[in-house]
Amino acid sequence: xxxxxxxxxxxxxxxxxxxxxxxxxxxxxxxxxxxxxxxxxxxxxxxxxxxxxxxxxxxxxxxxxxxxxxxxxxxxxxxxxxxxxxxxxxxxxxxxxxxxxxxxxxxxxxxxxxxxxxxxxxxxxxxxxxxxxxxxxxxxxxxxxxxxxxxxxxxxxxxxxxxxxxxxxxxxxxxxxxxxxxxxxxxxxxxxxxxxxxx
Amino acid sequence: xxxxxxxxxxxxxxxxxxxxxxxxxxxxxxxxxxxxxxxxxxxxxxxxxxxxxxxxxxxxxxxxxxxxxxxxxxxxxxxxxxxxxxxxxxxxxxxxxxx
Numbered sequence: 001x002x003x004x005x006x007x008x009x010x011x012x013x014x015x016x017x018x019x020x021x022x023x024x025x026x027x028x029x030x031x032x033x034x035x036x037x038x039x040x041x042x043x044x045x046x047x048x049x050x051x052x053x054x055x056x057x058x059x060x061x062x063x064x065x066x067x068x069x070x071x072x073x074x075x076x077x078x079x080x081x082x083x084x085x086x087x088x089x090x091x092x093x094x095x096x097x098x099x100x101x102x103x104x105x106x107x108x109x110x111x112x113x114x115x116x117x118x119x120x121x122x123x124x125x126x127x128x129x130x131x132x133x134x135x136x137x138x139x140x141x142x143x144x145x146x147x148x149x150x151x152x153x154x155x156x157x158x159x160x161x162x163x164x165x166x167x168x169x170x171x172x173x174x175x176x177x178x179x180x181x182x183x184x185x186x187x188x189x190x191x192x193x194x195x196x197x198x199x
Numbered sequence: 200x201x202x203x204x205x206x207x208x209x210x211x212x213x214x215x216x217x218x219x220x221x222x223x224x225x226x227x228x229x230x231x232x233x234x235x236x237x238x239x240x241x242x243x244x245x246x247x248x249x250x251x252x253x254x255x256x257x258x259x260x261x262x263x264x265x266x267x268x269x270x271x272x273x274x275x276x277x278x279x280x281x282x283x284x285x286x287x288x289x290x291x292x293x294x295x296x297x298x
Contacts, residue, residue: 048264095247098274102244105237106220109227118233120289138278141285142243147236149285159232159285
């Protein structure tokens, strides 16, 4: 359609043509960037796995190309992506929380009284961006005492191991961290009403 | 004996402790969702300690990177699988309630 506007050369169409071209160029740039970065990442992963053995490079080339193609088909360029520099400080934080999660489970399992009061909780979400909420679900499942089961009607379905220990604020803080990871603007002080799926 | 010779078995035993806790949780917890807590959280930490022990044992950067990659993928797979299984368990429980 944008090409049509460009070819016709009508008055007033030049702006649409310009905008269309600019959008197209941005998408092309994103595709190139995504393809290059994934090629580099898969190559680095292959080299790490094979210890950069020369014999393995022959097999590595088709494997890396195939992995990049599959990755682009499953998660095309232009969809929300994680900002790598924000992930660097976030990973140690997540590993530490994961360690506490494991310790919390071990403590409950080894306690003869078995202190678990499990139930489901709904945590209203700030956005309905599927990619962000999928990552948030994974993160919530690592945190102590919570396990995500996907989203429904704008809220995250969370299984909590102990309803008395459940800390909603902690999950909301984690959501803000994940949003920052994706570069989504986070409201400084959001009310519960501002969240999706709030009842 | 060097200090590494003490650290490696300590890390290994800590890993085994978390694995044992996860397996015990599978037996002691009453419902599918709570059992998933035990499997995803305790086992992941156990794997982390075993991976650290293995990286120290081999003592090369290549081995450490390989092990870190394996651990990272195991963590990601566990997070995704746990979510899917929890969703399935919840749907199943809701269907049982309706019936």
